[in-house]
Amino acid sequence: MRLIVLGCSGSGPGPDSPASGYLVEAGGARLVLDLGNGTLGALQRHLDPWDLDAVAFSHLHPDHCADFSALAVHRRYHPRPPHDPAVRPLAVHAPAEAPDRFAAAYAPDAAERAETDLTDVFTFHPLTDGGSATVAGVRLTARRVDHPCEAYALRVEADGRSLVYSGDTGPCASLVELARGADVLLCEATWPHLVPGTDREQPPGVHLSGRQAGEHAAAAGVGRLLLTHVPAWFSGEDLLAEAKAAFDGPVELVAPDRAYDV
Known part of the structure; x- marks a missing residue:
């Protein structure tokens, strides 16, 4: 199993x-976990989008799904598609509101929102807490996590290897449970543990600090921790130091266009 980072900037x-x-x-599958602003362009440096087997969305905030509309245009209007997308629509695993939300984003105006139908090129599969699906021989399992909207952490398993992606979440037991024994935890580390300039911890139910990412990795007993989702206004090195203080296994801050063996 191999992970290629298309983008890792937090909140945009x-x-x-x-x-x-x-x-x-x-295995033989290629799937994308989230498709935020700018990631479809990055994807094309590594893979023809027609070769994707599935896309999975942890949640529907724009920094995790905005490029879905661009993917819809690619699959509908590419002048030389290798196959008819209506014959082989792309599987999309996402929160239940995804078909309506993506139709609204794609529709040319409000009047056409209700008539916009994307099922000619996509098949939608709603994520559920604890639910699993098989994608080209790969097992995809979701657990609900703590974020202001419907949000999931995702576990990918194939050929005896496992990768867990936190999506966006505050501290929660479900992330630890899903990540138990995983080879790699790709975990958000969005902010420092203390609000800058204060002795107050960040609010719960939104994101993880670097320290909390390390604590979740330690509690789950993962083999390796990869940190992501660092916003441009915080120091990734500071968040990396927090995580290393809480987790004694290998920890790394991911970078765009880098590949990581799982």
């Missing part, structure tokens, strides 16, 4: 990276 694209998006090559 930054000067050095698109927003969140990750290509996973596992």
